[in-house]
Amino acid sequence: MSESNALFQVQPHSLNLPWTDLSPLPAKLSKRLWVTPQEFLVVTHALQLAEWAVTVSQRWRPTLPLPARRGPKPVYRDSSLLVMALIQVAWQMAYAEVVDYFRAQPPAAQAAGFPGGRVISIGQYWERRRALGVLPVWLFFLGLVGQLTRLAVIKGTDLILDATTQKVWFHTDAEAGWSFPKPWKGSVWGYKVHTVLCRWSELPVMFLVTPANCQESPLAIPLLVLTVGRFGFSVKVVRADAGYFTYALLNFIRVVL
Numbered sequence: 001m002s003e004s005n006a007l008f009q010v011q012p013h014s015l016n017l018p019w020t021d022l023s024p025l026p027a028k029l030s031k032r033l034w035v036t037p038q039e040f041l042v043v044t045h046a047l048q049l050a051e052w053a054v055t056v057s058q059r060w061r062p063t064l065p066l067p068a069r070r071g072p073k074p075v076y077r078d079s080s081l082l083v084m085a086l087i088q089v090a091w092q093m094a095y096a097e098v099v100d101y102f103r104a105q106p107p108a109a110q111a112a113g114f115p116g117g118r119v120i121s122i123g124q125y126w127e128r129r130r131a132l133g134v135l136p137v138w139l140f141f142l143g144l145v146g147q148l149t150r151l152a153v154i155k156g157t158d159l160i161l162d163a164t165t166q167k168v169w170f171h172t173d174a175e176a177g178w179s180f181p182k183p184w185k186g187s188v189w190g191y192k193v194h195t196v197l198c199r200w201s202e203l204p205v206m207f208l209v210t211p212a213n214c215q216e217s218p219l220a221i222p223l224l225v226l227t228v229g230r231f232g233f234s235v236k237v238v239r240a241d242a243g244y245f246t247y248a249l250l251n252f253i254r255v256v257l
Helices: 003-007 037-044 046-060 078-090 095-104 106-111 122-132 134-150 217-231 247-256
Strands: 158-167 177-179 188-198 203-211 237-239
Touching: 037 046, 037 078, 037 106, 037 134, 046 078, 046 134, 078 095, 078 122, 078 134, 095 106, 095 122, 134 203, 134 217, 158 217, 188 217, 203 217, 217 247
Parallel strands: 158 237
Antiparallel strands: 158 188, 177 188, 188 203
């Protein structure tokens, strides 16, 4: 079975991460990956991971087929948009900067799956990235964590629980909520990102998104269960601020982990 075919042998409701051959790479890389965006995409097999994430998310959340219409058909794949979004966030680029980068670097555009000599426009990229939703991004994230764990960039023995609020652009967002963190801090209308981070690599290894008014502590155990169950980490230390200190979490860390 070829690598591309084996990549998509997943069940409709399975979270089995795709396996890609990393044998040509060193067994262990340094703590910091000082590489270019193109090298990072090649080393992590990012395009294959993005294709897997899109495929699984479509099985979980079926979409209607594209309508039969005249005019040009969609040229750019959702997987390429995920890869572009990864480079934009990781290298802290603006929308225009990441589009210009791929236009100026044909090998990077090829690694991202763009057709020869063509890169998506800024306006179309913004609209289609927003339309992707959270699920394919979350699955793509899990695949990247799995690859970096295989490369020994992420260890997972020392974990940090943390959460942060994110404002939304549209106050009509029905799934967002108000957060009133402290009397001296302004309220936030948006979401809260609950994360588990690897202290050694300073990289996130799991995250969940809730309305901004959701408390951190109830999601601590589910986050740790997802993290250890998905990646098989041997956790030695769990770090968190006082907002997470509950008897249920402390007993879970001591007895289960």
